[in-house]
Amino acid sequence: MEISFLSGKKCVGLDIGSKSIKLVYLTPTGQKNFFLHNWQIINLPDEIVSSETLPEKREPVLIDTLKNIFSKNKNLPKKTASSISGTSVIIRPIKVPLLTKEELSKSISIEAEPYIPFSIKEVYLSFEIIGEILEEGVRKNEVIVVAAKKDIVDKHIDVLTQCGLVPKYIDVDIFAIERTLKYNYEIENENVCAVNIGANMTNVAIIENGVAKTCRDLPLGMFYILNEMKKLKQIEIEEILNYFKNDGLILTDEEKESYLSQNKKVELGISKDLVALLKEFSTELHKLIDFYYFQKGEQKPISKIFLSGGGCVIKNLALYFTSEFKIETEVVDPFKKITNADVVPIELRPFFAIAVGLAIKGYQNG
Numbered sequence: 401m402e403i404s405f406l407s408g409k410k411c412v413g414l415d416i417g418s419k420s421i422k423l424v425y426l427t428p429t430g431q432k433n434f435f436l437h438n439w440q441i442i443n444l445p446d447e448i449v450s451s452e453t454l455p456e457k458r459e460p461v462l463i464d465t466l467k468n469i470f471s472k473n474k475n476l477p478k479k480t481a482s483s484i485s486g487t488s489v490i491i492r493p494i495k496v497p498l499l500t501k502e503e504l505s506k507s508i509s510i511e512a513e514p515y516i517p518f519s520i521k522e523v524y525l526s527f528e529i530i531g532e533i534l535e536e537g538v539r540k541n542e543v544i545v546v547a548a549k550k551d552i553v554d555k556h557i558d559v560l561t562q563c564g565l566v567p568k569y570i571d572v573d574i575f576a577i578e579r580t581l582k583y584n585y586e587i588e589n590e591n592v593c594a595v596n597i598g599a600n601m602t603n604v605a606i607i608e609n610g611v612a613k614t615c616r617d618l619p620l621g622m623f624y625i626l627n628e629m630k631k632l633k634q635i636e637i638e639e640i641l642n643y644f645k646n647d648g649l650i651l652t653d654e655e656k657e658s659y660l661s662q663n664k665k666v667e668l669g670i671s672k673d674l675v676a677l678l679k680e681f682s683t684e685l686h687k688l689i690d691f692y693y694f695q696k697g698e699q700k701p702i703s704k705i706f707l708s709g710g711g712c713v714i715k716n717l718a719l720y721f722t723s724e725f726k727i728e729t730e731v732v733d734p735f736k737k738i739t740n741a742d743v744v745p746i747e748l749r750p751f752f753a754i755a756v757g758l759a760i761k762g763y764q765n766g
Contacts, residue, residue, distance in 0.1 A: 411479035411568045412438075413759030415576075415752070416559075418623065419449050419599035419710065421465060422755040425476055428763055429739060432583075436740040438476060440469055441751060449623055451600040459559055466563040479566045481758040484556055485573035485603055488549040490516055490523075491615045493530075495540045501529060504541070512545045523547040530611050544613065546572055569761055574605045576757030577732075578612045581706055583760055584736040591696075592704045593727070595685065596753055597711025599623045604685060606692045606702065614692050618684050622710045625677050632673050641713065643670045645747075648715025649678075651723065674714070682724050689725065708732040708753035 415422040425438040442465060448458045470476055492515040496504065504511070508527050513520045526546045533542050553570055560567045577594050581587050588610035596603040600621045605612040626637045633640065647664075650656055650671040659668050689702065705727050707718055712731050721729035733749050734756035735741030744752070 410477045411481050411759075411762035412476055413576075413755040413757070413762065414480045414482040414560075414565075415573075415755040415758060416462065416466075416482060416556075417598055417754075418444075418451065418601070418621070420444055420751070421462075421469070422752050423469060423476075424752060424755040424759040426738065426756075426759045426763075434738050434760065434763075436735065436738050436743070438473060439744055439752065439755075440473070441748060442469060449599055451619070451623075455555065459555075462559055463562050466559075466565070470563065470565070478564060479568040479762070480560060481569040481571060481761045482556065482560065482567065483571040483573045483576050483754060483758060484548060484552060485617050486552075486601060487617070487619075488552040489572055489617070490518070490545075490547040491572065491574070491612070492516075492545050492547075493613045494543050494545055495533065495535060496543050498532065498539045498541055504529070504543070508543075508545070511543075512547065515545065516547045518547065518549060520547075522550055524550055524553055530613075544611065548572075569758070571758060571761060573617075573754050574603045574612050574615050576754045576761065577603065577708060578605065578607055578610070579757035579760050579764075580708075580732065580734045580753050581607065582610050583757075584732075584734065585706070590703045591700050592706060593685075593689065593702050594706050594708070595721070597621060597681070597707070597709040599710060602681060602709070602711075604688055606688065608696075608700070614688060614695075616684070616688055618681070620681055620684075622713075625674070625711075628677055629670065629673060633670065640670070643667060644674070644714045646715065647671065649674060649717060649720045651716055651719055675720070678720065682721075685725070702727055705729040706732050708734070708750045710751060712750035713747070 413424040420441055420443045423440040426434040426436055429435045448461050494515055496511045508525055509520050512525060528544050529541050530544055531542045533540055557567050577596055591608050594605045594607060598621045600623050602618040602620055604616045606614040626640055629640050630637055647667040650659055650668060705721050707729060718729040718731050731750050732753050734752045735744055735749055
């Protein structure tokens with residue numbers, strides 16, 4: 401699913417996050433294989449990370465950073481596939497009359513309007529027909545509709561064009577993650593949950609047979625966790641991050657006893673507070689999963705949770721999710737099936753779930 405503005409091949413996957421910019425440049429080496437030519441992760445200044453940072457303060461920094469990246473990497477294509485997310489993006493599965501894609505493109509604004517909490521004139525609409533269903537004896541199309549506020553999309557495009565870049569696709573974060581999972585983990589015949597913990601936002605989706613139908617963007621992320629922990633412990637964020645990476649979540653009785661025997665009370669305290677902070681995330685995810693089961697029933701169980709994003713720096717986070725939701729949880733490796741990806745450090749790979757999906761999109765049709 402994309403909001404497409406231009407066509408053509410060979411583009412860079414560009415994930416412009418709150419805390420960092422992730423870039424991936426792939427080229428195909430066969431029908432379903434890709435070669436990694438370039439990858440970058442550039443941290444942005446701390447003073448523009450907060451979700452409350454004004455655009456007029458953030459955008460000049462983004463433009464300077466992007467210009468610098470592309471000036472240092474002359475071989476990178478100027479065409480980009482990038483993405484947006486948040487409250488200005490609405491994703492809805494809807495049921496519409498059985499029409500061709502061409503016919504539906506003429507009437508989608510009328511069909512989608514009841515489901516969009518903005519004026520239909522204020523949004524760009526995109527849709528994808530995902531299947532045919534029978535509802536009360538009437539054949540209908542099931543369609544995923546995306547509505548994105550025009551001012552947000554236009555501003556995003558403006559930043560890219562000011563850098564001399566050509567926006568080929570404007571996608572949505574969760575669809576880029578879906579694409580990464582489909583490529584690397586072959587989830588087309590499963591129902592899975594994707595959780596991408598970013599700096600200011602967590603993208604969550606339940607992906608049914610390869611299609612993200614139930615999606616949420618939660619206004620919680622690592623920036624919130626780190627700052628709350630800083631208030632609780634009165635220590636600097638860099639030190640907290642070191643605890644997260646080296647000790648993380650101390651979950652089993654054996655681990656707790658081991659830490660106690662070594663008098664590591666600070667680590668145990670941080671783990672305990674971290675569990676409490678993660679409850680805010682898990683509560684929202686429980687609601688989403690409960691809603692899914694209310695709609696679908698137990699006959700379509702969620703087989704796995706896939707974790708990605710900056711939150712994956714927390715040691716034992718996957719074990720926490722497995723225990724909390726009683727669903728097997730795995731940290732995503734977006735480069736799992738990509739040639740030449742051994743150059744990317746293992747600990748950084750979960751950060752690239754969106755960027756890889758965007759880079760792959762550049763070689764897909766439509």
